[in-house]
Amino acid sequence: MNVLIVEDELHTSKLLKEIIEQDDDFLVTKQLETISDSVVYLNKHQNKLDLLFLDIQLADGHSFEIFNQIDVTTPVVFCTAYDEYTMQAIKNNGIDYILKPFKEEEIHNALNKYKQLVEAFQNKLSQPVQIKTTHQYQQSFLTQQRDKTLVKFVKDIALFYIDYETVYMLTFTGEKLPIFKNMGYVESVCDPNQFFRINRQMLVNRNNVISIEPYFNRKIILQLKTRGDDKAIVSRLKVTPFKEWLETGK
Template identity: 30%
Template sequence: MKTLIIEDEALAADSLEAQIKDLRPGTEVLGKIGSVEEAVEWFGENLPPDLLFCDIHLSDGSCFEIFKQVDVKCPVIFTTAYNEYAIEAFKVNSVDYLLKPVKKDELAFAIMKYEDHKSGSLDGEMENLKELLRHFPASTGNKKKSRFMVKSGQTIKAINGEAVAYFLAEEGVVLLVTFEGKRYIINYTLDQLEELVDEEMFFRVNRQLIANIGSIKEVHPYFKGRLHLTLEPGVAGEQIISSSKASSFKAWLDL
């Protein structure tokens, strides 16, 4: 079986690949793609896989934009962190969906479902998909992430955005730090995270830090119009907001 994984979270893609190969050791993963643009390019240059695993919310928009631009001639198993109403339509079709974090037993069932149908016609499946597209919003590219996939030992787990105190760039990696003080390496840059997080909840403090409003314990005036922050949980080093950002930060705090 040849598969393609379209998933913008590297840890989630790696975890999915490992589970697929554990269930079907002979599987060949043709690629792991993280954006609509890359996927459209890939399908334009390659023969379709036997089976496509596709996240719904990608780094540059909704995966449904792929299907509007490319005639995808293979069955699809969708993965998503969002249990939206439209996804329910997939339950009665041989095109399946899995909620993140993907559970191995549900993945096994979805693959068996594909295998049961692979010898038959896929025309009905693709017509169901096209019907769904007509009712799905044109683009969900502005959807903010409500959870983040992190690795804890050998386990992949989901952290809800509300549980994140801040994102911190430290010693060449970016850390997700929870209000409980737990630290996880996350596979995003702060620039990427700035676009993905809810701007009402998070603020880009400086080049090293994006903070949740709930993590800000104290704000003090600093030299030359700057601001000094104290965070909870604490973070090493001084966290300073520049004079150019001070007014927007105060407006964000509703001061």
């Protein structure tokens, strides 16, 4: 199992690596020191990782900032000299919280806890279960405006679109606000009966669509109640499913 260590104290990072790799089931594949390097690395390699060891106080800020910049789905063991962040750690994939200076036994206990969790999930998956057909989609998004965090309800969002690699939401009242998520995540948490991804750059609310017009190369262009700077063009391969969705909601 592959482990990433994010720790800005070189001695502590080396010690963690030595202790972790005493367990033959684990391999430390990378050691990083900053939030910025961690975001870049996780964006590219998170799917190859099984467990993260994070210090909280890093040279360029709190490691919780990593979770604000990307979607972290990997379990985390937090190692820190501070005991006031336990609740925040739990809310950010924390499976254990170890205070420095730590004992070797504490690290092994955390690794064993991870292995027990993996085994428990695998056992659950191997058992027949009754799948629920209902799905709870996200009802709101958070965005930052100067020093304030704003809440915007999904029903008030006319469309989502990418502008210079940042995803923005555009409300029906014309507010353009950034979302610190990728478009794939946004599409997955929005009700597909209400939102359709018409191309790689844009996800449109059905209540925002007024009409459809032919466009070049068998594409179509949408007239929207609220639109951004770019034209709302439905890619050629999505024209038929889009029309079906617009009519049936499926």
